Amino acid sequence: MASYREVLRGNVLVIMLSNVIRQLTLFVTFPFFSLYIRALGGSNRVIGLVNALRPLSYMFLYPLAGGIADTYGRVKAIILSGYLGIPIFLLYAIAPDWRILAAAVLIAGIRVIQFPAYSAILADSMPREVRGKGYAIVTSLPSLVGILSPFIGGYLISLYGVERAMRLLYVLAAAASGLIATISLRFLKETLPAHRGNIDPRRLLIDSYRDFMEVVRGLPRGLKLYALILILSTFSLGLSTPYWVVYARDVICLKPYEWGVILTMLSLVYSILTLPAGLAIDRYERRKIISLCLAVAVAPILAFPFSRGFYQTLLTMLPIAVVNAFLFPAAGALMADMTPREMRGRVMAAFGRGMLIINY
Template sequence: MTSDTDHVPVRRAAVVFVFVTVMIDMLAFGIIIPVFPHLVQHMTGGDISTAVRWTGIMGALFGLMQFVFSPVQGALSDRYGRRPVILASNLALGLDFILMALAQALPVLFIGRVISGIASASISTANAYIADVTPKEKRAAAYGLLGAAFGIGFIIGPALGGFLGGVSVRAPFWVAAGLALTNFLYGLFVLPESLPKERRSARFDIGHANPLGALRMLRRYPQVFALAIVFFLVALAQFSLNSTFVLYADYRYHWGPQEVGYTLALVGVCSAIVQAGLVRRAVPRFGERPVMLAGLLFGICGFLTLGFATNSVVFLLAIPLLALAGLGGPTTQSIITRQVDPTEQGRLQGAISSLSSLATIFGPFVFSQTFAFFIGTSAPVHLPGAAFV
């Protein structure tokens, strides 16, 4: 019999690959963040309030696709393996960025957001991949590394997107397409399968591979369901930033794509430090639950600081607090994965992603409308940071 230690190099190589895959995906998404709202603004006649509303609607559409397809992809990966699902998603993202780069009308951008929402649902499969190849006691650190991949992607992506956006509003989409397609080719030749055939589901059950079936699955595990609610609330709060920051910074501080890109890069640096360095040191010392709760408290302080920031200096001081909020994600994810059988990890991650995607549906719409209302003439008080509060 092969000892568990014989698989350590394979596990490390697999985790490194998923790290690189997520980092490149986030780099591709990060590149378009500083310019996407401005492209929408260009297509809607230049009015900032109209652009905010349409950006929020498209963000909700993106979330709806993730809500529907996260459990589908999770169940498919349980049945057929993680590798084909991840590769298909990477290919779809690359082609979708090309579509958005060529878009000349708002309906084409809508189609692009539909495709990207479907393709990016594969993050649930990446999380299941980590659970497949990582021992239980090391999963918090592994998910912290995955969180660092998000951070690094957002260090380089928005800064590069801001620079490219100064050249052309469409240039970041072309670079994002190149990155996603490169990632597909990298995975095609390098990515090993993490789920052996003997550990796969016997069949693909559409009754479970849908949002309602996935949420019913969560109810079978009370602790998992409770922590999934935490995921939902954190994701909902996060979308106050995702859906308003670019236009908020333009409105309040007169920041253009470059300033936005550099600020998001700073967010990425702080997040990477927390996710890659602090999580693996804090969890062994304090335990997963206290670290998770500390992350939530840091998040509260960070968003309140953003909401009441009267100038850009105070706004920037909130970034380290929001980075420390990242202590909660890897620890919560680690606790959850220990509650279910390996044959259900894909469905579990799909269910969690689907629930979190509800925030992606409602968050962009609610927070963009909140921002638009509180900078409008009918607002009872002028509070541009109301969404963060």
Template sequence: MNQPAEPTPHRRAALAFIFVTVMLDMLAFGIIIPVLPHLIVDLIGGSIARAAVWVGAFGALYMTMQFVFSPVQGALSDRYGRRTVILISSLGLGVDFIVMALAPVLWLLFLGRAVSGVCAASFSTANAYIADIVPKEKRAAAFGMLGAAFGIGFIVGPALGGFLGHWNLRLPFWVAASLSLVNFCYGYFVLPESLPKERRTASFDWRHANPFGAVVLLRRYPQVFALATVFFLINLAQFSLNSTYVLFTDYRFGWGPQAVGYTLGLVGVCSGLVQAVLVRRLMPKLGERRMILIGLSLCVLGYLAFGLAPTALLFLLAIPVFCLGGLAGPPAQSMMTHQVDPHEQGRLQGALTSLASLAGIFGPAMFANLFALFISDHAPVSHLPGAAFVLAAMLLAVATLVAIRATRHVPQTAHPDDVSLANVQPAMGDVPTPGIPSPHSAEQTR
């Protein structure tokens, strides 16, 4: 087996671009987080409870599009390369944000979310790009660096969106469009291809480029399939935040777009520290299995605290606990890439994104309607507006039990995951043929 080649300035620039791509895309999505629900309220002229139902419908539509098209994008990147998919994604998102900024009626805004779901491939393809160029023993830390990029975008995006939305609810959409188009131009001139033609799949196979064919791929790898189940439950629970955070904090604590933006900025700070610092430092000490189980357990505690916090202060104090749950994502993602053939990394990413999207089809409507029920006069339990977060904690408790069983034979020793943008080495020599949001991070609060 050949040793990985020494890093070149070209490769370093490529990894830096992937980092910037994820950060800019997260920034673009983060900017609209504090304003999209309020824009829906304005367009329908309805109550918060009615708007919550529409927010759930928007989320379900977005994820339905991702469920259908993510395997297609993964298979296309395996066949035609990562660069093409990333560039088309950035360009499509830029144009789509412009359409949403101009939307005078709800149905056009609804259509814009559908197009966003089709185009949002850069997160999953970025992970496949990392699997192409980073050796196996360093991937967990590399995925942690991508998580840090999410965190940086999440720090600035919602805070900026809340500030801009204070002046005009549509202004954040224009800024998001500009960021996506700048990212396209940057990638067009900087990004090299990570998957050479001789290492790509021979043809594009529609049997595998669909959500159900993608699940068949997961079933070929038993440990991957079990971890994918954990992955699905994580993403399903995440939609309790995606679909209710803005309206819940407005109802419970009276927070407007600006306060929501600042608190989501706090989430970004904590998440960035976890992904960029703690993952890399704790991996050699804890190993992949312990990191996954500790992260899931902290997620359970975080969701319970969100749902049951009686005051805004206690809600804020729960944010660092919840963000520590991010310790589970990078090692789980790394573990799955180890099990899959190198030339199928794009299909693996597409399959995992489809699972996240499947969670997104049911999650937003389920949690948004649960929130609406528990703030209505027909609530089965009085004064429990955080019921959606309590349900999320229960789902993560199940995910923890599945992870315990799925990883019971994983050694406790860890690889020395000392990765930075400056020292990542391409893994082309590690495998016969090179070929995953973090979806837990990739799906944003909406």
């Protein structure tokens, strides 16, 4: 544990605490977002449309986000995104129908500026030899705190209904976003070398998209192969992820709180395994760990549509939690290893943070 205490300080500690706050607020809404769309009058087709707006906005804004992280500063990007979250999540909370919610999702794309900044500052703040432990602790401790979050979300929905519960949760998410921004303003330390001279916003905009294309063309072979894996996994999971909770309720006939209990159990398994996974990731070849995880994940993903009842669904999904405990920190460590410090913001932007995880 001494090695973990050495990692958990400074920027790593601040980011970990920020993730804890998100686990207890914003992340509670994620498993039930599709049900919120349904409650606001959206059909199954609309659920897919609204969920597609987020990656659509990210696609256009990620290059700018990477440029901001590498030029304007990682910490400034994180703080700005946090304070922007206050009005955006309040709009989620007061949306009268799915159309306004869709507009809010599209507007929320501007908060993408935080993702390359977080990834870059985290990689900058950890030596290579402990990155596996670092990524493991940043994900496992918040997950441990947030183990009950899915159950709480499911319980509130069962108690108050989808619409009322989700509105309350988004108000809490707005408050949490402001709190995280304030903590970042006070405690995060910039890892980007001081920029000399004034920054021209128009030049930054042009250079960000130009540099984005240069970064993509200049990626080494290892990063290009990783990009291919990331594209395939993101596309395939994006087709199904918004409908897991809908399928669980409408076909498997699980109640919202039962789905919350399942996600709580998966979070528990994930949290228990992530710290020892970090040790393994620093000891063994990260590429092989990622390959093994992706291969193991195939069977439970294919089995989920055939699950029936609470216990069968839980047993089917447990292997996914085990896979994620190794996959997420291994992917983060591998990305950091292959990316030079001065390019991390733009490379993380090109890869959409570059994190592999199986969402449900």
